[in-house]
Amino acid sequence: MTTLTLNNIEKTFGSGQNKVHALQDINFSTAAGEFNLILGPSGSGKSTLLTILGGLQTPTSGQVQINNQNIQDLSKKKRENLRLNEIGFVLQSYNLVPYLTVADQFTLVDQVKPKDNISKDDFESVIAELGIQDLMYQYPKELSGGQAQRVAIARALYANPSVLLADEPTAALDSDRVMQVGQLFQDIAKKQQRAVVTVTHDVRLKEYADHIYELVDGRITQVQ
Numbered sequence: 001m002t003t004l005t006l007n008n009i010e011k012t013f014g015s016g017q018n019k020v021h022a023l024q025d026i027n028f029s030t031a032a033g034e035f036n037l038i039l040g041p042s043g044s045g046k047s048t049l050l051t052i053l054g055g056l057q058t059p060t061s062g063q064v065q066i067n068n069q070n071i072q073d074l075s076k077k078k079r080e081n082l083r084l085n086e087i088g089f090v091l092q093s094y095n096l097v098p099y100l101t102v103a104d105q106f107t108l109v110d111q112v113k114p115k116d117n118i119s120k121d122d123f124e125s126v127i128a129e130l131g132i133q134d135l136m137y138q139y140p141k142e143l144s145g146g147q148a149q150r151v152a153i154a155r156a157l158y159a160n161p162s163v164l165l166a167d168e169p170t171a172a173l174d175s176d177r178v179m180q181v182g183q184l185f186q187d188i189a190k191k192q193q194r195a196v197v198t199v200t201h202d203v204r205l206k207e208y209a210d211h212i213y214e215l216v217d218g219r220i221t222q223v224q
């Protein structure tokens with residue numbers, strides 16, 4: 001069972017007058033089977049926390065642990081494999097490849113990670129649930145913000161990660177879609193026994209979460 005933990009994480013950017021203390025003494029843990037929601041206003045440190053949790057950037061101090069092992073202690077190659085095989089990201093900017101169709105965004109995952117991606121049946125059900133079946137031959141610039149967001153969620157799930165990290169995955173979605181994504185994330189956690197962590201200011205997701213945290217000025221508090 002996968003667990004991901006942050007111990008006493010601090011993150012500062014810049015120095016002197018321009019120094020920003022983005023995260024202060026963050027302790028947080030997530031495990032397979034849980035949907036954790038971290039709510040916070042703009043600039044509170046959400047993206048910084050999520051990218052540190054997934055090993056995309058390093059903290060100024062403190063430890064990030066996966067299955068009780070410090071990821072800083074792993075070799076670069078091991079860290080990269082971990083990111084590729086265990087962690088799915090839905091980044092705030094969606095990060096779709098501009099010159100590839102929606103269908104080819106998934107083909108690209110197969111090229112980078114040829115094994116252990118989700119089955120054809122599971123893929124069909126994910127794209128149906130997210131309502132993106134008819135978008136397969138479109139390019140990212142032809143998609144609305146909400147459509148791009150749903151493709152980015154499907155792409156993250158495609159690689160069959162044990163941990164799904166999502167940054168504002170519902171900001172561009174209407175309420176019906178938010179309900180579907182909330183339900184999907186809950187199912188991914190519960191039925192598929194993965195860990196899901198979402199950072200957002202979208203309180204519409206609250207009812208689907210197991211644990212809720214608030215992040216204010218880089219400090220985290222558990223509220224549920």
Ligand SMILES: Nc1ncnc2c1ncn2[C@@H]1O[C@H](COP(=O)(O)OP(=O)(O)OP(=O)(O)O)[C@@H](O)[C@H]1O
Nearest residue numbers: 013014020022040041042043044045046047048049
């Ligand atoms: N690379 C960086 N260099 C300097 N400052 C940064 C950098 N990344 C983030 N910050 C600062 O750290 C703080 C937290 O930023 P972060 O992007 O994590 O906030 P956020 O909660 O994700 O905001 P938003 O809701 O607008 O996406 C902000 O004050 C931001 O300006």
Ligand SMILES: [Mg+2]
Nearest residue numbers: 046047048092
């Ligand atoms: Mg952000």
